[in-house]
Amino acid sequence: MAALRPLPLLLLLLAWRCGGEDAEVLCASSACYTLHRSGSAWEKAQERCRHNGGSLAPVRSAAEAALLRELLDTARWDGPAWIGLALPRGRCVQPQEPLRGFSWVAGGEQGNFSQWESEPGDTCVSARCASLRAGRGWRAGGCQTSLPAFLCKFSFQGMCGLLPLAGRGSVTFSTPFGVRTARLAAAPFGTLAEVRCEHGERSSYAICKGPLAGGGFAWDPPGPLCPVACGHHNGGCQQLCLDGPGESSPRCACHPGSVLAEDMTSCIPKDFCHPNPCQGSCRPLPGGFECGCEPGYALAADGRGCSDVDECESGPCQHLCHNIPGGFQCHCPPGYRPAGPAGHLCHDVDECAEPHACPQLCINIPGSFRCACRPGFQRQPEGDSCLDVDxxxxxxxxxxxxxxxxxxxxxxxPGSIxxxxxxxxxxGEAIPNNIPQSSGITPQSSGITPQSSSIAPETSSSIPRSSSSIPQSSSSIPGTPRIPWTTSIPRTPGMPTAGLGAGSGEHSADGPRLLLYYIVGSLVAILLLLAFALALVACRKRAGRREKPPAKNAADNYCWVPEQPESRGERRKQKQK
Structure with missing residues (x-):
């Protein structure tokens, strides 16, 4: 018989029946929770849970708290039961923490979920342990107190679903954690199921095995157990019951588009997308499937593959477009920067806004720039620098x-402007000789004081050629007071005078330069006049010496000594004698 094939494993599992105990069990996801109605202290309850491969149950989340509440309601238990929450001796209660300083003995992350019915007493000396009561929260008490029940948790890799039965029968499940029960919606890996059919003489067995090649866990044999003829309630099958020659028992089947469920009697719609036959996405349809592709790809001709779409063919970019798998990228040439939505446009970069782009003038052009020079400069043949033009x-x-x-x-x-x-x-224009007089300079020479002179210069020369008066001198009066004299300063054509040119609107731009010419010309004329006057004085002296030669006498060879006041009295005495 197919149910007796795994004989060694079956014999091992049959040994569990001797030591199994009856307890309320709730399995979900990858864990089973048990309620044991046995009075014990907290340490004893933890030891019994560990003996079977588990631990006192933690309550780390609201979902786990709901499972334990469902287990207590199913067992109709309203008394307290130990849970795996404790405060070791030597640690203090922390009122500000969610677990109040307690920790889960199962290890792992402690979490922030808490469900205290009453605050634990403040202590740092004695160990404290927590219990749970249906419809209430956690309560802390002495760990040596004996409570009438405790809750355990056992973790597994996976679960098997309901064991399918074709006919009537009873099932007893022996779990790997030593608990026997007749009610088990999901059985953990390694659970042995003993089936007693209503009209059978012997029991049938199935075991939860896995993980299978396609993933998941399943009963072996898959069932349905307690087989009957297809004429009796369709053999327990939902759609088709097959009872052909050579088959020991009828088996169930499904119509096209459906497959057998895990109970091997029910039928569910076939998932044509598992495994995925498409390169992209797969959408199941009645009797088939439909493939789809991600954005940037198109469905291939076979209806399953995906090929890349070249978006650059539609010209989405202003300048350069580069196609990539599933999309595209826009690029800008040098001198431009990306702009606009998603960077599909390009804006010109104003290089002239950068400091020191050009030594003098910068001209921005689309995509680049050009350097230029100001008037009076020219660019070097090999570079952007500007040189002055002579x-x-x-x-x-x-x-x-x-x-x-x-x-x-x-x-x-001279003579032009x-x-x-x-x-x-x-x-230049004619300028009158109304030159302002100057009295700040008085030439001196050997006791001769020039009184007045009038020098008539020629029109094109700054050096005087003639004189209408010769300054008089006297050699007998040394230290004669200085007498100011006036001169008529020669005027150079184009040079401004005190009364002309300073306020002229025509030559206002050259006023400072013409004023400089005026000052320098005046100083030169004065110096020439002084030289001319000194020359005349020297000539007069020479002429006087030629007319009156000095008479020579013996006294010329002697030096006259001034009379001393002390010797006058002695001379008088000599005369009296």
């Missing part, structure tokens, strides 16, 4: 030319 090399002025960075100016000769732009000369 305009004077072209001889643009009628007279002298002065070059300066970025331009030039003409130095006009510079144009307004400084690049030419025009004939």
């Amino acid at each position: 305009e004077c090399l072209r001889d643009p002025c009628p007279g002298a030319c002065r070059n300066f960075p970025g331009g030039y100016e003409c130095q006009c000769p 510079r144009d307004g732009d400084g690049h030419g000369c025009s004939p």
Whole structure:
């Protein structure tokens, strides 16, 4: 018989029947919780849970608290039961913490969930242990107190579902943690199920095995157990019952588009997307499936694969487009920066906004920039630097030319004035000889004081050629007071005078330069006049010496000594004698 194939394992599992105990069990997900109605202290209850591979039950979350509450309600237990929460001796109660300083003996993360019915007493000396009462919360008490029940938790890798039965029968489950029960909605890995069929002489057995090749856990044999003929309630099958020649018992099957469930009697819609037959996403449909692709991909011709879409063919970018798997990227050429939605546009970069882009002038152009020089400068052949242009090399002025960075100016000769732009000369205007007098300079020479002189200069020379009066001198009066004298300063054409040019709007731009010419010309004329006056005085002295030669006598060879006051009395005495 198929149910007797795993004989060694079956014999091992049959040994559990001898030591199993009856207890309320609730299995869900990957853990089973048990309620043991046996009075014991906290340490004894923890020892019994560990003996079977578990621990006193923790309550780390609201979902776990709901499972324990369901277990107590199913068992109709309203008394206290130990849980795996304790405060060791030597540790103090911490009122500000969720667990109040207690910890779960099962280990792992302590968590922040708490459900205290009353606050534990403040102590640091004695050990304290927690209990749970249905419909209430946690309560701390002495660990040596004997309570009538305790809760255990056992963890597993997986669970098997309901054991399918074709006919009537009873099932007794022997769990790996030593508990026998007739009610088990989900059985943990390693659970042995003993089935007694209503019309059978012998018992059948099944065991929860796994994990299977496709994942999950299942009963072996898969059932349904307690087989009957297909004519009796369709053999216990939901859709099709197959009872052909050569088969020891009927078996269940499903219509196309459906598959047998884990109980091997029920049928569920076939999941055509498991395993996924598509390269992308799969959507199940009645009797089939439909494949889909992620954005940036298109469904291939076979209806299952996905191929990349070249978005650059539609021209989404303003300049450069680069296709990538599942999308594209826009790029801007040098001199531009990404802009606009998702960076699909490009804006010109103003390089001239950067400091020191060019030595003088910067001209921004789309995608680049150009350096230029100011008027009067020119760019070097190999570079952006600007060199001054020497305009004077072209001889643009009628007279002298002065070059300066970025331009030039003409130095006009006497008798002409510079144009307004400084690049030419025009004939000067006639200027009257009303030169202001100067009385701050008085020449001195060998006791001769010049009184007045009037010098008539020629029109084109600053050196006087003639004199209408010769200054008189007297050699017999040394220390004669200085007498101021006036001169008529020669005027150079184009040079401003005190009464002309300073306020002229035509030459206001050259006022400082013409004033300098005026001052320098005046000083030169005064110095020439002084030299001329000194020359005349020297000539007069020479002429006087030629007319009256001095008479020579013996006294010329002697030096006259001034009379001393002390010797006058002695001379008088000599005369009296």
